[in-house]
Amino acid sequence: xxxxxxxxxxxxxxxxxxxxxxxxxxxxxxxxxxxxxxxxxxxxxxxxxxxxxxxxxxxxxxxxxxxxxxxxxxxxxxxxxxxxxxxxxx
Numbered sequence: 738x739x740x741x742x743x744x745x746x747x748x749x750x751x752x753x754x755x756x757x758x759x760x761x762x763x764x765x766x767x768x769x770x771x772x773x774x775x776x777x778x779x780x781x782x783x784x785x786x787x788x789x790x791x792x793x794x795x796x797x798x799x800x801x802x803x804x805x806x807x808x809x810x811x812x813x814x815x816x817x818x819x820x821x822x823x824x825x826x827x
């Protein structure tokens with residue numbers, strides 16, 4: 738499967754598994770060294786954080802309000818192997 742297909746599937750998984758996630762976006766993607774898995778980083782905002790973001794937007798780095806997940810997808814089937822928190826370096 739292609740990187741484009743893996744990215745689309747990762748965004749779909751996050752939307753399904755985290756229904757309160759809004760503004761879901763691809764942050765990064767790479768093929769594993771063994772070429773058997775896609776590592777996909779997805780960022781999003783929780784719906785409950787959106788009103789707070791509007792109030793503090795001028796004073797806060799917006800990245801601190803986003804949640805990031807790293808998904809590991811099987812390179813052949815795009816089946817989700819793992820989804821875990823991902824920290825963006827400051």
